[in-house]
Amino acid sequence: MIPTSDYLLLSGLLFTLGIVGVLIRRTAVLVFLSVELMLNAANLAMVAFARAWGQLQAQSAVFIVMTLAAAEVAIGLAILIAIFRKRVSTEVDPLSEMKG
């Protein structure tokens, strides 16, 4: 039996990779990719806890998170396309009109 802490370690690492990816990448799509990675890291941790607590709620929660992720990706990419049509480039930095 693999101890839950190992799974958590893996999820933590993946999460860190994801977040660093978000910061390093400068094109919107790839930023999205890293966000997906972070999301999956979180799912892994959830499932590991499901096993640790022996209850199925975590797993159904993960299921819902996945559907959520799918919806999010759909919308995200649609926005990207709309922006692309206006700006040609998909870079993240110029998009700063919403400054406080």
Added chain:
Amino acid sequence: MILFLILALLSLVGGVLTIAASNAIHAVLGLVGTLISLAMLYVTLDAHFLAAVQVIVYAGAVMVLFLFVVMLLNAARPVSSRDPIPYVRELAVIFGVLLAGSLLLVLNGYAPPRSLANAASDLAGGAPGPVGAVLLSKFLLPFEAVSLLLLVAVIGSVALVLRPQVQEDPAPEPAAQPGRGETA
């Protein structure tokens, strides 16, 4: 145990590939690799139904969508050289390493509240039946909400992407207005 290590290694390599690959396609493929290794990990965690869903929904549909968009926006082009904000990349790496280190410290001390032995029996192998039962009993409201969300997502993406055709005005303006400019 070995299986866990191989899968963990595979997912980490996929992750690094996602964030570091210069070519966008490699990045997406890296992520697909990670996803599949995660699916296998779900199996070791007695979450068979989830593993299946992961593979079908996530690795399959979402990643394909990504590939499609990457192709469409030819995001593979290298980005303009200069990074407008100083030190972001370096800072990000440093913070990443620090975060990883502290997570290691914090998480390896985690002792599960119950022994893992009888976990498999309670989870009933994560089969679709029991998961579905829990989903539709305790998680009924989120379930409905998510379905609504999906509906909204679909309509939203269609509306966003749809190219606006110019329709003529339903009620013609009275001619009396002199010098009205062409409408927006």
Added chain:
Amino acid sequence: MLPVYLLPLLPFLGFLVLILFGRRFPGPLAGALASALVGLAFVVALIDFFSVRSVPMHELLWSWLPGIGGKGHNLEIGFYLDRLSSLMTLVVTGVGFLIHVFSIGYMEHDPRFPRFFAFLNFFVALMLILVLADSYPLMFVGWEGVGVASYLLIGFWFEGKINANAARKAFVMNRIGDLGFLLGIFLIFRQYGTTVLPSLAKMPIKTDSALELICLFLLVGAIGKSAQLPLTTWLADAMAGPTPVSALIHAATMVTAGVYLVARSHFFFSQAPVASSWVAWVGGLTALYGALSAMNQYDIKKILAYSTISQLGYMFMAVGVGAYWAGMYHLVTHAFFKALLFLAAGSVIHALQGEQDTRKMGGLAKTMPLTGAVGLIAVLAISGIPPFSGFFSKEAILGASFAYSPWLWAVGTFTALLTAFYMLRWYLLVFSGTYRGQAHPHESGPVMAVPLVALAILAALGGVIGPQLLGSNWLENYLKPVLGLPSLHNPATTELSLIAIAVLLALLGFLWAYLRYRSGRLTDLRGFGPISAKALYLDDLYAGSVASPSKAISGALERTDRVFGGGMSATGEVLTEPGRWTNLWQSGFVRVYALSMLLGTLLLVLYLAVRMLGGSL
């Protein structure tokens, strides 16, 4: 027995009617109404005067000031008529009535005729409140009220900047005195728990330093109101007001309020020897100062103003030495002849269309015989020539001051000499010699002549009420139950010699003045002249030492306040500086936000790790 509150009420009604509906009173009607009301008040005063012989009347109206009415409950507004205040009411209303009638003629072609009489009535009403008040705070209402009335009346012709300044100066200087009076009231309340006069009079007065302080405070108040040293310069400038005003306020009634206050608080002053000596000496010195500055004045009214200051000094001497009845006696006679002098000057000014400089007068006795004659009677009265009223009252004062301290008597008698000199000089400059001015003087009309004659009779026979010679004089016994007997009497022989010396000096003064100004020659007094003309430079001293520095300080305070205000807002700016730093952070780049998110999570987890580490170490 008519209710006492009628006295102040009648003139006050006149004031209200005339100030609100003044325009509806054409021609002299307004003056007639005002004089009628004051006359009515005089009648009421007369009736009450005869009925109050035995028991004083004390009417309470309604509660007014919180907490100081004795034993914790509120002070009631009340009027207290006893022998002393009824005497004063007679003087105020009587002389007031005559002056009202006179000013009908004097002010007849003034555009704001009704307003003048409104203010005059207002003054009489407040003076009566002052006199009839049963408690010090109510007296203070009258006290400042007459200050306001004098402000309004001095500045009646407000177009002139001098008049306006004079009015303001009078008011501010009065206020200085009023502050002293206020502090006196506070100390009285602190020592005796009440400020109601009748109950204070019955209380046992403990003679201690607080009592001395009370009397000194009251003295400061009296000095402010009666223009004694050092607050005396405002009275000379107050001549900027119309002459009837000077006659009524600055001769007969308001300025005597100080004397009345001291007489009224005789139960304090009689127990406070140090303060009384202060009063006596302030009176003496002011008398001297007044006489000296009157000697070389050329403005017809200024001479009379300084002479008023001097005569007031006499009254203060009297009440200072303890002879309160003598003080009141001189107050009454002075009211008669000084009002007469001012009204005579008024009719002269009226005849010469506003000319006030004696250098452009002279020889008016021929063209204005009545005013001339009346003026002569007044001069004889004020100089203390027997059988006129001035002689008797001045004798009473000099006699009492002699018993008190010969030095004081010496100052008083020397001043009597000067008085005789400058009064005869006044008469000669105005009435004898040849006419030096351009206007063509004519005798004033009956409306002005009648009051002149009436006052002349009073000035001449006024002395009858308290002559020293005929044994027990009526006034002293009349006031005895209220004011008590003066402690000191000198034997008859010294009394007679004092009288002889005084009369001799008065005649000497006349001779000196006659020799210098017989033919109407205008010769300045060598050497001493300019000093006297400038009233011993007291005015400039004040201007230099009080007025301009206070303006400068006020300017300096203004600047410090602005700097202080600026300082406060500077601290405001300092606070906003770090604010500007933080908004660099909100630069709008998405990735910067992400970075800060990462930083946040990192700190959290780091904290957990450190705690974990700490725990396990």
Added chain:
Amino acid sequence: MISVFLFLPLLGALLVSLASKPAKFPLAWLFAAATLILALALWVAGPTSVSLPWVPALGLTYSLSMGGVSTLLAVIAAFMTLLAVIYAGAKVEGGPGMLALVLAMESGLLGIFLSRDLLLFYVFFEFTLLPSLLLLARFGGQDRLRALIAFGIYTTIGSLFMLVAIIALRSASGAPTFALSAILQATAKHALSGTAQRWLFLGFLAAFAVKLPIFPLHAWMPDYHQQNHPSGVADVMGTLYKVGGYGIYRFALPLFPKAAADFQLVLMALAAFSTLYFAWIAFHQSDYKRILAYAGLSHMGLVALGLFSLNPVAITGSMFLLAFQNVYTGSLFLAVGMLWSRVGSLSPDQGGLMVDAPVLSGLTMVLWFGAIAVPGLVGFVGEFSVLLGSYQVNPWLAFIAGLSIIAAGSYALFAYQRSFWEARPEGRPKVPDLGVLEGTLLGISVVVVGLFGIYTQPALRLIQPGVLALGHLIGVA
């Protein structure tokens, strides 16, 4: 009934802001009059109070009570607002715009005077700040922004200290709710320790010192009044908003009697100094609004002196002065506004207006005499009692404060003389005298100034019971 009275002006403000331009004035006028009538009815009806739990979790109660000093201040606030509304609506161009804000502010003020719950008081204390800031912002002079910031900062920072003190007070005293009565009972059972009382007292004092205003925290006020709309309407409300004195009387003194006693001498010295200091500066001002501002400051110094002296007569006097100071200072602001509408400038150097406009100059003169405490008018009763009471406590400080009446006499008459007396310079146009409306406005306030100067019974009957109760609390008979 009280809540209706309290929120009536707010309702009015709402409707007026929505109403069409011509309809604004009659509506506002109606509401202001209704509020005044209600105020008078409540005065006649005698003290009433209401107390309902509002947010039980927080211990916040909706408790109001109308009695004693609050009634007096509420009636005067309603009265002055009615005058301001009528003047603004009828005579001031751009006036209708102010009406909504004026009514909102009136509601806030009534809230301050009636609330008996500390947090509720704080809510109203802050709420009233908004309309006055808006009035200043929309109708102010050129550099009103600086005045606005200063006013805003001073008030908010001050009241933040008070908020902290309120919360600390409740926890320290262990009272179940924030209601004043509850806290008083709690502190009655076991009094707070000396140091706690001192700190909490200072907390409250911070807010009230700003609103008093007293020496160190007064810098905002002269600019506030100078930059406000020259018609004086906003200043009338500004004078009403000087609620520091009331706050000390109602909250600070009863809650922290020992601390008040400890700080008595220091605060009295500060108050006496500021009385004289401001009166002296007022002499030097060259703008009527600033003269009135500094005069107001000097009066407030006297109110503070009366309050801090803890002497029953002085406290009665200071409450009397605080209440009626609103009447004559407020009316003077209106009178200055009328002068400005005729002459176009606020500087006193006009010269000879008495000739053309005798009614205006006459009424202004009576108001000025009321302001410099000429006896027989309302100003004197307050000042006399304050000086008398504080003299019993400390003669020297009373003397210093007394000097201010001399300074008051000189600056008031100096300003009055330069504008209404002296000769009218030739070039100046003829100045029209007061209209019927303006005349009645000033006339009514002159009547009040005169009447209550002599017949003080109604006002004293309101103030003295409260002061008696306060006296027992402070242990001074």
